[in-house]
Each structure stands twice: as structure tokens, then as C-alpha cells.
Amino acid sequence: MVMVHGDNFCLVLPPKVVEVQIIVIPIFKKNADVEAIFAACSSAVQTLRAAGFRVEHDFRDIYSVGWKFYNWERKGVPLRIEIMPECIAENQIMKLSPSVQPRTR
Numbered sequence: 068m069v070m071v072h073g074d075n076f077c078l079v080l081p082p083k084v085v086e087v088q089i090i091v092i093p094i095f096k097k098n099a100d101v102e103a104i105f106a107a108c109s110s111a112v113q114t115l116r117a118a119g120f121r122v123e124h125d126f127r128d129i130y131s132v133g134w135k136f137y138n139w140e141r142k143g144v145p146l147r148i149e150i151m152p153e154c155i156a157e158n159q160i161m162k163l164s165p166s167v168q169p170r171t172r
Contacts, residue, residue, distance in 0.1 A: 094151035
């Protein structure tokens with residue numbers, strides 16, 4: 068049984084309990100290099116899996132980015148990694164723990 072209080076931002080589960088520990092979500096902007104973003108996401112997923120994490124990516128294009136964020140937060144994924152054109156240019160990633168705001172690079 069899981070209890071959630073109304074003042075909490077989302078469901079928070081320990082990383083050992085959740086099926087997916089990290090979700091990688093690509094963020095596209097106008098005139099973005101889609102292939103480079105997909106390649107960066109795939110590379111991040113492979114690196115994290117090799118390190119022993121249970122990680123998935125969300126390449127579905129029928130849903131908005133906001134919907135994907137909410138969907139994975141609702142499932143209790145403790146860490147979200149966002150990869151966008153600015154991050155690729157600066158060789159960085161954007162990470163967000165749903166239980167801790169704001170975003171960090």
C-alpha cells in the first residue's frame with residue numbers, strides 16, 4: 068500500500084523499488100538536429116545501463132514533453148534526464164528529480 072499526501076509534488080519511491088530508476092527524455096526545439104538528440108539520448112541510456120542503472124528513454128512523438136514528464140513522475144521514477152540542443156552544444160545534460168525542484172545542469 069502506498070500513501071500520498073496532497074501537498075506532495077509526486078509519488079516518491081526508493082530507487083531499489085521502482086522498475087525504472089532513470090528516464091531520459093529528448094526535448095526538441097525548432098530547427099533542432101533530431102538525429103543528434105536521439106544519438107545523445109541513446110548514448111546516455113547505454114552508459115547508464117552499463118553502470119548498472121535501470122534506465123529507459125521516451126522517444127514517443129505522439130505525446131508532448133509535458134505529458135511525458137507528468138507520466139513518468141506519476142509512475143514514481145526518481146530521476147529524469149532531459150537532453151536538448153543547448154545541452155548537446157555545451158556537452159551537458161539537464162537532470163531533475165521530481166521531488167526536488169528546480170532543474171540543475
